[in-house]
Amino acid sequence: MAPRHLPWKPLDVEAPLGLATGTKITLIALGPSSTCMGKLDDALYLNHVQAAAKKDGDTCGWNIAATMTKVSGATFRPRQVTGQCPLVLASYIWLKQVDEHARKYLGSGLKKTHHAGTYSCRRQNGNSSGAWSEHAYANAWDITGFELADGRVVSVLKHWHSDGSKEGRAKAKFLNKTRGSACRLFRVVLSPDYNAAHKDHLHLDQGPSLSCR
Numbered sequence: 001m002a003p004r005h006l007p008w009k010p011l012d013v014e015a016p017l018g019l020a021t022g023t024k025i026t027l028i029a030l031g032p033s034s035t036c037m038g039k040l041d042d043a044l045y046l047n048h049v050q051a052a053a054k055k056d057g058d059t060c061g062w063n064i065a066a067t068m069t070k071v072s073g074a075t076f077r078p079r080q081v082t083g084q085c086p087l088v089l090a091s092y093i094w095l096k097q098v099d100e101h102a103r104k105y106l107g108s109g110l111k112k113t114h115h116a117g118t119y120s121c122r123r124q125n126g127n128s129s130g131a132w133s134e135h136a137y138a139n140a141w142d143i144t145g146f147e148l149a150d151g152r153v154v155s156v157l158k159h160w161h162s163d164g165s166k167e168g169r170a171k172a173k174f175l176n177k178t179r180g181s182a183c184r185l186f187r188v189v190l191s192p193d194y195n196a197a198h199k200d201h202l203h204l205d206q207g208p209s210l211s212c213r
Contacts (some may be wrong), residue, residue, distance in 0.1 A: 029086035036085035060121035140205035157200035183212035
């Protein structure tokens, strides 16, 4: 069996997505931050820098995080993504999968990922009390859509459900596949199928919970 399928083998960030890739990222997240940052440095197609530590009140912020600006030539809108290292590591591997899905189902590669950010010092669901959101630690990322090399934009809000046309079916299939591959890399993936609060984005996080919806 290929090393990418075996959880005790080191993570190769350039290997195809394997059965154990998500498990390996979780194990890296439990280890020293230097191990995770070293994996980012191994990534051949990632433009990134280590982010300055951030302290926001008694709870929010981070000690070790990375800011990525490009993956395999594709950029972001907004142009920077700062997150905890395991989140960025999973995102790097995932975005390469997204590019493959775009080429397969839509015939054009990924040019830009549209997102609503990673960091927000708030509690879950916007509540005034209770558990803190993974966004409070830059450990979650909200994806609103993708821009392709041919200029088309695939929106989670507009294209999650097919309009019945050939193009609409292809866009919906593409988005469904992006969620499927995300569920193999992130601890939590929430889509429009989860609830109305996620009708316009995919929520990806590396928190302690485990969910793919």
